[in-house]
Amino acid sequence: MPLLGRSLLDTRTLSAQHIDEIFLKADSMQLGRDAVAAKPAPVVCCLFFEPSTRTRMSFQMAAYRLGLEVLTMELSAGSSLSKGETPSDTVMNFAAMKPDVLVVRYGTSRELDALLPTLKIPVLNAGSGTLAHPTQGLLDAYTLRAEWGSLKGRRILIFGDVLHSRVARSGFDVFTKLGADVGVFGPEHLLPSDSSMSEKFGVRVFTSLEEALPWADACMGLRIQLERHDARLAPDGESLGGSVAANYLSRYGLTVDRLKLLRSDALILHPGPINHGVEFAPEVVSDPRSRVLDQVTNGVRIRAALLALILGR
Amino acid sequence: MPLLGRSLLDTRTLSAQHIDEIFLKADSMQLGRDAVAAKPAPVVCCLFFEPSTRTRMSFQMAAYRLGLEVLTMELSAGSSLSKGETPSDTVMNFAAMKPDVLVVRYGTSRELDALLPTLKIPVLNAGSGTLAHPTQGLLDAYTLRAEWGSLKGRRILIFGDVLHSRVARSGFDVFTKLGADVGVFGPEHLLPSDSSMSEKFGVRVFTSLEEALPWADACMGLRIQLERHDARLAPDGESLGGSVAANYLSRYGLTVDRLKLLRSDALILHPGPINHGVEFAPEVVSDPRSRVLDQVTNGVRIRAALLALILGR
């Protein structure tokens, strides 16, 4: 069967015989009423109050890999559901539909912070405010453990907009729990205050990438999220595409020159999506030390593991 | 297995041992090619010509609970599908894909009213124009029956924008068929003309909530849909968020004071989403007589029942 495992990008690669084979198969396809319902699967309800594609797809793929069904609701700012409703109303409504697990992403919301732990349905946090993104922290650690066997005594550098990053928070927590040392670097106004760093996480603050990169066994760049920044980064409302981006890269980003400061057996991570030419030079992702795509694969793996453990499979 | 049935809102609630457990499970997750296709399930095709989240999710959940698959198409005003196509074209196209059931929501459309009964595929109406929302009428009656055992001789008050409400129409029909007495109240210009009321449905028209509420065994508030109203509600184009909303609530809505007029064993319903501070004071949903979330749960139940009956499961 010559089509097995092949791509079909154009009909020009098909012979008349191929086409015949396809047509015969089409003749045998059953549409409509002959289908018999499978046994119902547990349902994962994904409720995203903030836009997401990567994390949402990753949870959905993870659920499918366990044979679960997925009900997804992305509530953009103007969504009809939220008209006149509070986020709590929305969550309680979806919970009343009795899904088996709720996956929720939301911005800063004390209302939801208080509501979610009270629900009778297990809830997986797919990113909340600037404080927690547990599945990201777990998949980052899992990716490093796959390389190293253990994180114990390893040095992990997180650089960029640490202040607003839930990825960084969950990273600090998981990495240090697993015995790693964590360092941070970033523009001064995008770092948490020094005392909160050392008190909460025992984190080392670097003042230059030149100093930080040789120290690290792994470095993780964070996405710069302009919408969360004050005016210092883009004083004249310039877009990131222009000189502000280049300026940021040269001062705070992983340039081609700085790549040379990173040890040859060190690893490069990024939670994605990457701003090419801002936190990373375009060349970084194709560096042999990059594990950015492994993170994506491991994201599915970790989320499937969590769903399996929570549902008792 | 300590994660069974638990939420994960932050990594801080996880011990290093928990994390290990998650990682081991992640190691065992099968991604990609090892999956074996389940037996194909019947496919429910949801075609929404009007935006909806609640009803759409409810049908999808109902289908999943039966082990069915769901193909959903929300056709916003500017959808590419409808470019140059009539709604009938769109429906006939989807029907030609041979789903097992079609779920359709649409606004006022004589074209679709005429087409749908002629299709060879069973069609479930998920709300059409101002005249019919059969699954809502059924789930409302089902919710009351769950409390009362029977609707016979019970008094049900529907209040708010009765004129434009398909929920009210289907409610009138189902409630009276099951032997209940129905009353209505609302702004004069948002009630159907008196004669049509009494002729078609034998409905009692109340002129104040003060009179209507003590009469009722159950009262159902309707969502005020500004977009369907004439200028009387918001004479200066004010938004519902302001004084118009407060004014509406004090004249026509269920205020905290009026809640006291409702008997202690009476029930409160609302098809959702609720405009807090318009038809209901914010306190209403947490009143012990409210069955608003039961309606949501029962919506899944009723829709699953209909799909099961229509598909012969």
Next chain:
Amino acid sequence: MPLLGRSLLDTRTLSAQHIDEIFLKADSMQLGRDAVAAKPAPVVCCLFFEPSTRTRMSFQMAAYRLGLEVLTMELSAGSSLSKGETPSDTVMNFAAMKPDVLVVRYGTSRELDALLPTLKIPVLNAGSGTLAHPTQGLLDAYTLRAEWGSLKGRRILIFGDVLHSRVARSGFDVFTKLGADVGVFGPEHLLPSDSSMSEKFGVRVFTSLEEALPWADACMGLRIQLERHDARLAPDGESLGGSVAANYLSRYGLTVDRLKLLRSDALILHPGPINHGVEFAPEVVSDPRSRVLDQVTNGVRIRAALLALILGR
């Protein structure tokens, strides 16, 4: 069981006994935790860089008919995923989630043309640029074969905006491979240059529908896509709804008068969505020679066949 196979468009068609039957079924519906996960199915990941409803739904339906799961991502221009990312980044990210098949639609993109053949996951092209739409070419040929048994020696006319049509390209290729003769007609500036036609495809160029229609065993109209045209069609920025559309129809479209030039046993195709009153008079779709809805049904069949062959089912 009187509801079996029936539509529910209004509660008014239900008796009180029907309602009882529905309620009893609703009582028996299992929500929540009792569900047991089915065996995981292979996952089809649909990645649409250009909007599509018809093709996307068709692939999804095809996948469901095989018992596969579908992960769909429509990347509109402003999608969060593509911020700062290249289309290649996006594709590589989704590939890293390890779907079993990737279905991709995209506009003109040399970057993706180069990347897709290098992926380890089978890729199905759901329409790319102006050059290839292989499943459409296959379903069109399959529809004709269902009528004729074979395409050998048959004459197929493709008319309209041939220059920008990937449907036409894949049609030329498949039709001629199966032994058919292909002719084209359209506004002069919307035809590929004569030499490219005859060299690549051996296509006959007609200069009027009056000449072309009697020649044809089947004629396929193409959708006029204003967004791809130069100013000649709508010199003053007029919309297609106005006199420009009527003018196009009378000069280049299938009018009621021209329908008479088509033989009584000839067939009419269109890849959809049809611009009624532009390439086709509104009467065309209800002509008994039209196979437009068969094309839609066969689209599901062909895509299911390809998925089955590629996955080895």
